[in-house]
Amino acid sequence: MGVLLQVKNAGIQFGGLKAVSGFNMELQQGELVGLIGPNGAGKTTSFNLLTGVYVPTEGEILFDGKRLNGLAPYQVTRNGISRTFQNIRLFSELSVLDNVKVAYHSLAKHSIFSSIFRLPFHFSEEKVMEEKALEFLKIFQLDRYKDEKAKNLPYGQQRRLEIARALAAGPKLLLLDEPAAGMNPQETHELMELIAFIRKQFNLTILLIEHDMHLVMGICERIYVLDHGQLIAEGTPSEIRNHPKVIEAYLGEEVSADA
Ligand SMILES: Nc1ncnc2c1ncn2[C@@H]1O[C@H](COP(=O)(O)OP(=O)(O)O)[C@@H](O)[C@H]1O
Ligand SMILES: [Mg+2]
Numbered sequence: 001m002g003v004l005l006q007v008k009n010a011g012i013q014f015g016g017l018k019a020v021s022g023f024n025m026e027l028q029q030g031e032l033v034g035l036i037g038p039n040g041a042g043k044t045t046s047f048n049l050l051t052g053v054y055v056p057t058e059g060e061i062l063f064d065g066k067r068l069n070g071l072a073p074y075q076v077t078r079n080g081i082s083r084t085f086q087n088i089r090l091f092s093e094l095s096v097l098d099n100v101k102v103a104y105h106s107l108a109k110h111s112i113f114s115s116i117f118r119l120p121f122h123f124s125e126e127k128v129m130e131e132k133a134l135e136f137l138k139i140f141q142l143d144r145y146k147d148e149k150a151k152n153l154p155y156g157q158q159r160r161l162e163i164a165r166a167l168a169a170g171p172k173l174l175l176l177d178e179p180a181a182g183m184n185p186q187e188t189h190e191l192m193e194l195i196a197f198i199r200k201q202f203n204l205t206i207l208l209i210e211h212d213m214h215l216v217m218g219i220c221e222r223i224y225v226l227d228h229g230q231l232i233a234e235g236t237p238s239e240i241r242n243h244p245k246v247i248e249a250y251l252g253e254e255v256s257a258d259a
Contacts, residue, residue, distance in 0.1 A: 004029045004205050005173060010049055010059035011229070019045045020229045021058065027173070032199050032206045034216030036240075037226035038253040043209045044086055046226070047175050051083050052076040064172065082171035084162045086178045086209075092151035096142055096161055099150050100133035103168035133168060139198070140164045156187040160194070167198060174198075177209045192219050213250065217241065225249070 004027050011021035020042040027033055035043055048054045050061060052073040061068040068076060082103075091099050137143040140160045145153060150161060159179055166174060176195070180188040196219050199206050210216045216223060217237035225233040225240060227249040233240055240246055 002029050003027070004064060005050075005207075006062040007046075007050070008060050008062070010046075010056045010061055012045060012049055012054050012057050018229050020049065020226070023049075023059065023226075023231055025224060025231075027205055027207065029172075030199075030203065030205055031222065032196070032208065032220050034213075034220035034223040035207055035209045035226065036211070036213050036216055036223060037232075038249055039211070040228075041226040041249075042229040043226055044177055045229075047083060047177055047209065050076075050175060051081060077169055077171075080170075080172035081175065082166040082169045082173075083175035084159075084166050084177055084179055086181065088158050088162055090150040090158060090162060090165075093149055095147050096137065096150055096153065097130070097133055097146040099161060100136055100165050100168045101129050103165045104129040104132065136164045136168050139201075140194070156183050156191075159183065160191070163194075163198075167202065171204065173205045173207065175207050175209075178211060179208070180210065180212075180215065188215065195219065213240070213246075 005025065007023055007025040010023045012019055013021075023042075023046055035046065037043055045054070049056050050068070052068065052071045052075065055070055063079060063081060066079060068079065071079070091102065094102070134143060134146065137146055140163065142153075142157060142161055142164060145157065150158065153161060159182075163176065163179060179195070180191050183191060192215065195206065195208065198204060208216060208220060213223075217240070220237065223235065223237060223240045224231060225243070225246050227245070232245040232249060233243045235243070
């Protein structure tokens with residue numbers, strides 16, 4: 001155990017809009033934590049702050065003892081944070097296997113020189129990458145699709161492939177942005193079990209964004225709730241379920257959805 005991630009008063013403003021402000025979060029090594037909130041609450045924006053897509057206009061982000069503010073996304077990945085996207089991002093024309101292998105390429109130590117001239121070292125490394133990529137595909141039961149183009153996979157499998165690729169980068173912290181979006185209840189249930197499994201298997205810390213609060217309650221130990229860019233609650237699932245501000249935030253959403 002120990003603190004892996006500390007977010008201190010972080011925020012970002014777009015023009016006049018404070019998309020996220022005064023955001024505080026602390027993740028312990030090995031935790032599975034939920035980040036919930038109505039649409040537009042700032043959940044995806046907070047992932048973008050954590051991963052270097054946006055530079056915070058306030059506060060700081062400390063990961064594994066290092067300050068992340070101002071690092072580019074690829075540097076954040078190298079420091080041990082991987083993510084998936086709310087709208088799936090795969091290399092649609094590449095094979096399923098290659099989609100996972102690119103995760104290794106982004107981390108690989110071999111030089112551009114050795115890849116261009118195909119030196120022996122490059123060959124052996126390529127082989128190791130391929131074997132490792134296949135192992136990840138097996139865990140996600142995607143190995144039989146390894147030669148298919150990513151775009152030909154059914155939607156639910158594409159979502160799983162994106163998680164496999166994020167894992168292949170060898171993160172300490174995995175950020176999942178609505179991984180169950182668009183899945184049917186059966187696929188969603190299987191995905192939640194898989195998330196719990198990989199957490200244990202890879203000794204991961206996971207932060208899971210999910211719109212449906214009942215879903216996260218089933219697997220997360222703690223939950224943070226955002227509304228209008230502000231943290232309105234933090235606690236165990238039972239604390240969150242009965243929290244007046246959370247109920248109000250979600251009620252407000254149902255009312256506006258009906259309107
Ligand atoms: N790049 C951007 N420029 C301007 N506004 C943005 C940008 N990214 C997000 N926002 C705004 O920030 C708010 C939070 O969005 P987002 O983080 O996507 O919410 P959530 O993921 O919780 O649904 C929204 O009002 C959204 O329109
Ligand atoms: Mg979002």
